[in-house]
Amino acid sequence: MAGSDTAAPPAVPAAAPDTVKILIAGGFGVGKTTMVGAVSEITPLRTEEPLTVAGLDVDDLKGIEEKRSTTVALDFGRISIGDDLVLYLFGTPGQQRFWFMWNDLAIGALGAVVLIDVRRPESSFAAVDFFERRKIPFVVAVNGFHGLHPYPPEEIRESLALPENVPVLLCDARERESCRDVLIALIDRLIADFTLRSPPPT
Ligand SMILES: Nc1nc2c(ncn2[C@@H]2O[C@H](COP(=O)(O)OP(=O)(O)OP(=O)(O)O)[C@@H](O)[C@H]2O)c(=O)[nH]1
Ligand SMILES: [Mg+2]
Numbered sequence: 001m002a003g004s005d006t007a008a009p010p011a012v013p014a015a016a017p018d019t020v021k022i023l024i025a026g027g028f029g030v031g032k033t034t035m036v037g038a039v040s041e042i043t044p045l046r047t048e049e050p051l052t053v054a055g056l057d058v059d060d061l062k063g064i065e066e067k068r069s070t071t072v073a074l075d076f077g078r079i080s081i082g083d084d085l086v087l088y089l090f091g092t093p094g095q096q097r098f099w100f101m102w103n104d105l106a107i108g109a110l111g112a113v114v115l116i117d118v119r120r121p122e123s124s125f126a127a128v129d130f131f132e133r134r135k136i137p138f139v140v141a142v143n144g145f146h147g148l149h150p151y152p153p154e155e156i157r158e159s160l161a162l163p164e165n166v167p168v169l170l171c172d173a174r175e176r177e178s179c180r181d182v183l184i185a186l187i188d189r190l191i192a193d194f195t196l197r198s199p200p201p202t
Pocket of ligand 2: 032094
């Protein structure tokens with residue numbers, strides 16, 4: 001029959017991409033919402049509320065005087081890495097009074113970005129501690145406000161007493177490419193950890 005031996009093979013349905021939950025964490029006003037918004041390929045979900053006079057004694061706005069709102073629950077965004085991997089990004093709230101939500105947000109997370117404001121690194125110490133205690137792999141991303149990076153990554157690693165296997169990256173939370181590089185470094189770390197844990201083939 002004409003054309004029967006040239007028929008196209010049946011279409012193989014494309015496999016669904018793997019999905020991974022990632023947290024974007026760190027102290028108050030370090031740029032978490034900015035990072036999720038910069039890198040997300042969908043309009044991010046935000047739960048921002050205005051900062052009010054009532055919080056003036058509690059919220060330390062030194063260095064972030066222009067800040068007008070704060071995350072009260074979470075940020076949510078999504079980014080595809082190639083055809084095979086989709087990252088679901090969950091930004092945490094930064095203010096201490098909302099930290100009780102971090103435990104729930106961390107459920108099912110494979111890894112995290114701990115974002116640090118280069119001018120106030122101490123505001124993210126608790127985030128480093130949070131992921132170390134729970135043995136959730138993380139990378140440290142140093143947000144150079146106004147694009148300034150006065151300290152090399154190794155100096156930041158020493159000051160945070162981070163082990164060698166925790167990547168430290170300089171970034172700009174407003175720049176998509178910069179945030180994407182941070183996420184790719186995290187995926188590389190997750191793959192390296194997984195490879196180390198997997199038994200060698202027999
Ligand atoms: N100049 C400059 N401003 C930034 C940068 N990253 C964030 N900002 C600004 O800093 C402020 C705080 O950023 P957010 O993204 O809201 O920080 P956050 O960590 O989500 O804050 P919380 O949710 O309140 O903890 C906002 O006014 C941002 O526009 C940066 O790299 N450079
Ligand atoms: Mg926020």
